[in-house]
Amino acid sequence: MHLDQQYYVYLLASKLGGTLYVGVTNNLVERVSAHRDGIGSKFTAKYCINRLVYFEVHEEIDWAIKCEKQVKRWRRAWKIRMIEEKNPNWDDLFPSLV
Template identity: 40%
Template sequence: MNSNKTKKPCVYIAASKGRGVVYIGVTSNLSERIWKHKHGVTEGIVKKYNVNQLVHYEWFETMEEAASRELQLRHWEWAWKNELVTSSNPYWKDLSHELW
């Protein structure tokens, strides 16, 4: 893991295969968080629906900025979330390889 790159405030969107379920989260260690998604450590919707594909992430300078963006994205309509992901990741590919 490249901890220098991924230990920074971040908002991320994870998805199940086929874009069925999306999860929006905030973390200060994206590599660790995505590892937890992929290994079924995170309970709730993430584990239940196998939400383990990192499809979008944004870095921030502070956790306050990241948390504010997370709240904003959580209230977005599905079409807006879809457009956000598709604009940088048209095929919704798993981007977790960029972290390690």
């Protein structure tokens, strides 16, 4: 394990107020690129979910996975609140990463 490795919990959306997807990865740019190319998952490809609207960084994979599983169980309104606290316009954050 790399001591400086980072893990990301991220939310993608199809559009403002659209369908949501929650994921975890150790390479956010590569993973979101895969979703944008339609190969990230069947679900994101089917519903055109490719806008990165939220992400957070974790230093431990176990914590990142735990957080991802927790957020997946949340009510939609809670996920929306989490997004809008940091990204009220649901801007696509991906261009700022690359």
